[in-house]
Amino acid sequence: MVLERKVVSVIEQWKREKADPVCAFLYDLPALRERGEQCISSLPQGCRLFYAMKANPDRRLLECLAPIVHGFETASIGEIRKVREVSPDKPIIFGGPCKKDSEIREALQHGVMLLHAESKHELRRISWIAGQLGVVASVLIRVNLRASFPEATLVMAGRPTQFGVDEQEAPEAIRLAQSLPHLRLEGFHLHSISNNLDARLHVRLVSVYLERVREWQERFELKLRYLNAGGGFGISYTDLDQTFAWPEFTDGLTRLLEQQRIPGVELLFEPGRYLAAACGYYAAEVIDLKCNHGKHYAVLRGGSHHFRLPGAWQHSHPFEIIPLEQWEYPFERPEVRHVEITAAGELCTPKDVLARDVNVARLRAGDVLLFRYTGAYGWTISAHDFLSHPHPAHIYMDDAAAGPKGEE
Numbered sequence: 331m332v333l334e335r336k337v338v339s340v341i342e343q344w345k346r347e348k349a350d351p352v353c354a355f356l357y358d359l360p361a362l363r364e365r366g367e368q369c370i371s372s373l374p375q376g377c378r379l380f381y382a383m384k385a386n387p388d389r390r391l392l393e394c395l396a397p398i399v400h401g402f403e404t405a406s407i408g409e410i411r412k413v414r415e416v417s418p419d420k421p422i423i424f425g426g427p428c429k430k431d432s433e434i435r436e437a438l439q440h441g442v443m444l445l446h447a448e449s450k451h452e453l454r455r456i457s458w459i460a461g462q463l464g465v466v467a468s469v470l471i472r473v474n475l476r477a478s479f480p481e482a483t484l485v486m487a488g489r490p491t492q493f494g495v496d497e498q499e500a501p502e503a504i505r506l507a508q509s510l511p512h513l514r515l516e517g518f519h520l521h522s523i524s525n526n527l528d529a530r531l532h533v534r535l536v537s538v539y540l541e542r543v544r545e546w547q548e549r550f551e552l553k554l555r556y557l558n559a560g561g562g563f564g565i566s567y568t569d570l571d572q573t574f575a576w577p578e579f580t581d582g583l584t585r586l587l588e589q590q591r592i593p594g595v596e597l598l599f600e601p602g603r604y605l606a607a608a609c610g611y612y613a614a615e616v617i618d619l620k621c622n623h624g625k626h627y628a629v630l631r632g633g634s635h636h637f638r639l640p641g642a643w644q645h646s647h648p649f650e651i652i653p654l655e656q657w658e659y660p661f662e663r664p665e666v667r668h669v670e671i672t673a674a675g676e677l678c679t680p681k682d683v684l685a686r687d688v689n690v691a692r693l694r695a696g697d698v699l700l701f702r703y704t705g706a707y708g709w710t711i712s713a714h715d716f717l718s719h720p721h722p723a724h725i726y727m728d729d730a731a732a733g734p735k736g737e738e
Contacts, residue, residue, distance in 0.1 A: 385602025521560025610705025633675015
């Protein structure tokens with residue numbers, strides 16, 4: 331795979347200008363912008379796309395996406411505040427299974443568009459707090475459906491989880507929502523699978539959602555405005571040729587809505603990983619090469635305290651080698667050829683591994699491993715301060731000609 335020249339240029343510039351080893355997240359903002367525009371422009375009429383900022387709440391990414399996406403999906407008051415720092419009026423959806431009273435109150439004060447209610451108790455609390463503020467809260471009830479999708483790699487419903495109302499209790503939750511004085515039931519949130527790579531399965535999933543919501547609408551004579559079908563569009567970290575076929579999904583969705591559209595009900599999607607993953611890179615310089623008990627290791631400046639995802643998901647994360655010619659030492663440069671290497675970080679634990687047993691043609695100390703698809707669930711889910719190593723730089727590439735626009 332050919333590396334983007336602007337990414338390589340930033341790393342080469344680092345080596346020319348800095349004494350510290352390369353260790354940085356790099357974000358390709360034009361690529362993120364293009365991804366968002368392509369996804370939104372291909373959605374059928376009556377659909378809206380919100381960015382699930384749990385994937386990456388970096389302010390520069392939010393600023394990049396704010397003019398493109400229809401809004402932001404948040405899971406904490408901290409995320410809501412970050413949105414409001416970027417935009418005073420961008421629509422916000424507030425989800426999450428453990429909303430505190432103070433979060434609900436502040437979310438309503440920030441004018442969130444919708445709250446996802448995760449239980450009957452939470453419905454009562456939302457109405458009670460809205461009454462204190464003299465407002466009516468617009469909510470979607472999150473329902474954990476009984477339908478199962480065994481093909482999915484990460485299941486959020488169809489089995490016991492901490493998310494949403496059990497489908498068998500949905501009628502009670504609907505009746506309760508109808509009775510509460512400071513609450514308006516606007517629809518439902520149904521999010522059953524995550525990181526799905528099968529576009530046809532995702533169309534089938536939305537079909538099930540539409541069937542359920544239509545049943546509830548007719549049974550309880552509901553006036554609904556929204557069905558939030560969540561995100562869950564996948565990224566493969568082990569096979570870069572395997573991708574979620576977005577055009578196939580939107581084509582299938584268009585045909586589905588021609589048959590099953592619920593009049594007056596908008597379909598909301600909230601992808602995070604699918605928008606942000608590919609715009610990010612993690613660059614880590616090889617500090618040492620060694621062979622231990624017959625296994626070759628590349629020891630990196632960096633590791634799982636910066637990028638926890640490979641360890642959490644138990645996969646070898648894809649990387650490419652950027653060869654750099656600078657070598658300042660007056661002695662020989664460690665080098666390996668045609669071996670399998672394990673990329674290990676700088677932490678004092680054998681679990682600090684980003685990739686295992688990867689064939690390399692040539693690797694030297696001082697070269698850089700560039701890990702792809704790190705724009706989502708990278709830095710912010712990691713244990714930044716374990717062992718108190720310095721944080722990586724965060725570099726934002728906003729124009730191919732101008733190079734990096736900012737660094738932290």
